[in-house]
Amino acid sequence: MEGFFEPRSRGPGRPPLRVRRPSWLGPPEDSFGVLVPLRLVLVRTAELAVAIPSATAYRTGFGFDLAIRRAAGGDDAFALDRTLHWLGREGSPPPEALRVGVQFADGQKATSLERWWDYFALQDWAQAPPPGPVLVPRGGAGGERVRSQSYWVWPLPPDGPLAFVVEWPALGVPVTQARVDAALIRLAAAQDEGLWPADPDDA
Numbered sequence: 001m002e003g004f005f006e007p008r009s010r011g012p013g014r015p016p017l018r019v020r021r022p023s024w025l026g027p028p029e030d031s032f033g034v035l036v037p038l039r040l041v042l043v044r045t046a047e048l049a050v051a052i053p054s055a056t057a058y059r060t061g062f063g064f065d066l067a068i069r070r071a072a073g074g075d076d077a078f079a080l081d082r083t084l085h086w087l088g089r090e091g092s093p094p095p096e097a098l099r100v101g102v103q104f105a106d107g108q109k110a111t112s113l114e115r116w117w118d119y120f121a122l123q124d125w126a127q128a129p130p131p132g133p134v135l136v137p138r139g140g141a142g143g144e145r146v147r148s149q150s151y152w153v154w155p156l157p158p159d160g161p162l163a164f165v166v167e168w169p170a171l172g173v174p175v176t177q178a179r180v181d182a183a184l185i186r187l188a189a190a191q192d193e194g195l196w197p198a199d200p201d202d203a
Contacts, residue, residue, distance in 0.1 A: 023060040024129045024154040025136060030195045033058045034188040040178040042166050047071050048173070052164055057188035061154035063138070064164070066100060068147040095169035102135060102153055105160025105182060110135035110153065129154075156189055157182040 027033060033056035043050040048070055055064040093099070093113055101111035110133040133153060140149035162182040167175045 022129065024134050026138070026152050027056070027058045027063060028060055028194070031058055031192055032195070033063070034191045036062070036184055036188045038064075038180060038184075040164060040180065042164065042176055042178050043168075043173050045172075048168075048171050050166055050168075050173075052178070055185060057156075057185045057192060059156075059189055059192045061152060061156055062185050062189065063150060063152050066149045066151065066166075068098075068142070068149070070145040072145070099165075099167040100135070100149075100151065101165040102133065102157075103163040103165060103177075104133060104157045105162065106158055108133050109165075111165075112137060112151070133157075156186055159183060159186065 021029065036055040036057050038052050038054055040052040041049070042052065049068070051067045052064050053067055055062050097113075099111060099113060101109055103109040112135060114135070133155065136152040136154075138150040138152055140147065142148055160182055161179045162185065163177045163179045165175060165177040167173060
């Protein structure tokens with residue numbers, strides 16, 4: 001069996017396929033974005049606090065971080081790291097699942113409960129964007145009492161109030177919102193510049 005895992009000889013092959021992440025699925029890869037300090041406290045009770053300390057604006061959309069804290073002495077069986085990943089494959093979300101959403105001034109909204117990944121199977125997702133705003137969960141970290149979760153919102157919101165909305169039935173949090181002027185994000189996005197000259201293949 002010696003040499004069993006030796007790689008097979010390969011032919012000349014072909015150039016690697018360049019699949020670019022569409023703008024609606026995440027921030028542009030050639031940018032660091034522009035920080036927007038917000039410090040929005042959406043929930044603060046004797047047991048729970050939920051806030052958005054900042055957002056990062058890009059020319060195509062914006063990201064924000066949700067910061068979650070639970071006071072000591074609560075239900076140890078209710079771990080934060082098991083509440084943010086309901087994927088909505090069937091049925092309704094359990095009460096333990098945190099709902100997160102945004103609403104634009106024109107009434108359009110996007111939530112963490114929408115099955116945005118189904119769009120991949122519907123059409124050429126790399127070319128045609130989905131209709132309306134999209135909220136995509138990204139990286140997160142933490143444990144039972146401290147948690148941070150990042151989200152991407154596409155596209156940039158129109159002028160007017162921008163609402164961040166949460167609901168958490170298992171912890172007694174009704175639909176709760178905090179608003180900011182979308183101009184804060186739009187002005188920061190206008191300062192976002194690519195790190196390198198535009199690729200002619202992207203034209």
